[in-house]
Amino acid sequence: MLKKSKRLMVVASLFLIFSLVFTAAAQAEVKNIILMIGDGMGIGQMDMTRYMAGDKDYKLEMMKMPNVGLMMTSSTEGVTDSAAAGTAMATGNKVYNGAVAMNKNGAELDSVLDFAEVRNKATGIISTNMVTDATPATFAASVKDRGMGGEIAKQILDNDVDVVLGGGREDFMKEEAGEDLIAKAKKMGYQYVTDKEQLKRVMPMNGKVVGLFNDSYMNYIKDRDDLDSKEPSLLEMTTKAIDVLSEDEDGFFLMAEGARIDHAAHAADVPGVVAETLDFDASIKYAVDWARENGNTMVVVVADHETLGFSVTEPINKEALMNIEVSPEYMAGKLVETESGNAYTIDSIQRVFKEYANLELTEREAREFNSNIVNEDDGSLYYQYKVGWQIGSIIAKKNNVGVVAADVRAKSDTGGHTLNSVPIFAFGPETEGFNGVIQNTEFSKVLFEAMRP
Template sequence: MSVKKKFTATVAAGAIFSGGFIGLTSEKSPISITAEETQEEKVGVDKKSPENVIVMVGDGLGVGQMEIARLLESGKSGDLFMESLENVGLMRTYSADNAVTDSGAAGTALATGEKTYNGGIGVDSEGQETDSILDLYQDQGKKVGVISTNTVTDATPAAYTASVADRDGQDEIARQMLEHQYDVLLGGGADYFSPESQDGTDLVEEFQSSGYEVVDNESSLEDAETPEKLLGLFNDSYMSYKTDRDELNSEEPTLEAMTQKGLDVLSQDDDGFFLMVEGARIDHAAHAADATGVWQETMEFDRTVEQVVNWAEDRDDTMVVVLADHETMGMSATEPMDIEGLKDIEVSPEYMAQQLATDEETGTFSVESVKQVFQEYANIDLTDQEVDQFLTKIEDNDGEVYAAYRVGWEIGSVIADHYKVGALDTDIRAESGTGGHTGNMVPVFATGAGSEDFEGVMDNTDIIELIANSAKDNNGKGPENSNGKGKDKGKGPNK
């Protein structure tokens, strides 16, 4: 963020941060405040307070997406690993100006504890810059990083690393990332670091000159070992869907590989670290009502959760929080859902859209092309009437055909309808400023040091407080969330 030193704190029984109360309860607290000896006596000290915090965001991941992934992966008696974490809650996600949030406002609430308007990044509802918990960790000399399967400059990672009035300013977000020298930045978005986006400046070269090792594919990430600072840009735009990587001969690393490298780099510092890991394309698949893509992206995210929890399980200094920023498309596993039919689909609706051929006379896709793509990739035989209905939905008000990802939304909705997947219809999505997000509560899972308070119903602005105020106070009682729910900490994984 451009202005980083607005955080002021006083110690009595706690500190004021972003307009909310955060008690200081540990000599290893993420927010370290110098206090007089008499003041320190008023603060309960607990060395179990997390030295390392790993926040894992499944973008757009609601309980419906989880259920679809579980059923397609292992059937009705199967489990996702994240479901095994001992602390479980539900979270409300509304933004400052809407009952339904976008990812910018949602990420900002998670990262800073502030509600903002849809589209805002790292600013409050008045547009004023606000610090994120990542910044507070960095200010205390701890290593910090963000990892995403989207562009590394998109809404969720940007909310932890930048302040812009509009999330579309990804070129400015990239500049702020360089300015603040975050230790690990891994994801897509190379275009935003290029001379074409940066008024002739090659931002990647600037990162290299600042001491970063720069990688751009799976093998170079593996060869990077453990540099002090690491920038990885693995796609010009967002990283490829899991379903498409074989077709594209992709050399992009998995989310697991990026996360393992991030842990290797950040854990070199004995002072601790903060890491945000985003499984971003769950949301993108859900926008297209693409149950197959939701399955594949959610399972990669779940495997990464297991990897991180296994990394942390022998430590008493690490908290892992797994949550979503919002839910997308109201997805659900219906009774007639054709699980086997969905499992047979091997590419994303966006990939299918890119295979459509344009009819020179009409300026839209040819009927034959539409039929061929649906039959080849989705095992669906469309009628002429169904093709006509599809073609009316892929043009804007000026008669121009949408970009491939938006055409993919309509392809995915046709597939979802055919295979009986529960999801918002296309008319509701078209009227939605967020492209189909909902106000549904989303799950929160937590484990490790200080995680016991992640229980009950909470608000997205509670998350930063629950992390920063995670140790016991002198009465053995944890902080309350916004609904007044606190938890006796006499029981839990660190008892």
């Protein structure tokens, strides 16, 4: 027979074991999911960022997460766009490029966000692009074409998504949506904000917020000072979204997209990719720290596809690239059109390259630039962002950046996306499912599984 003191010790240690088991079980349950998507962010964009912002051995925060996988990214057509890629990750179905959570027969496909709502969780979508653009749309709407922004905005509200933050204000207005969706949102009980100061003041207890910070895309981080932008960073949006969503006792699902990594990559814009990826990485750090502190939270980082085949070459000119302070799109806005309106003046081309990228273009190079920025069918000038692509490609070439060449990009329907597999990084319960090499359709299965009762 045990002495009384020993019996007490046995009881105490049994209690300890039980409580450890229960804590482990409680921690193993996934209450919250934070999905971070770096649009167009392949391994090359990550390596470019860590090399440019640090050195050859520097690690980004996302690279410190414990579970790592590789994801193949095709759509039914081959190289994917963001709509088909988002649909695969959000719903588990491969579709044609341009389709938003809808198959070729017009059937709506349920997303992991829809399932989170079935499980009574709070839901949120964030994008530095328009919040109605392809990637966030695939989680919260179903339409046959990604261009249907007004309809997507309508469905986001109809689906009762609690936190909606990003650009794309135009799609919530009467002209695009057929009704004033901002007025409707306010009536539904959403707090509505339009700049970073207002976002800061949002009260989490209210539970619902729509923040639309630009009519179209949010500004590139590198251009914000010059544009006197009052937009929040992805980090500020992610922080507030988690504050608001975590008020829900049933947990939450949040998708936060670093969207302009893709846009900068299309333009072969190295400093742009670096700035956007660093903001994305800071948001990941916040999410992982929050998950570590609060438990029961899965944080998963992924890209939808890779854009423009980025690589850090040996002769890359790091210093010259990192001295560039604005985006190629911004530079395009500083060019002066000729009187005919179908070219830019040679003088302004040379001046812009010199002033913003410290490059001397010969007159022949400036003329060649002019021949690459007009639409073949009617001879009109490209949109500003696409003129930016040409500027970025010249800057990249002159600084020995490894990217898909401009003439190859011109032959691509996606504007330079590639079939390159992308990395997955994950932290928290049930994230072992992301290990290994998986299809983009298998990605969503891990998320669905994690939310099953």
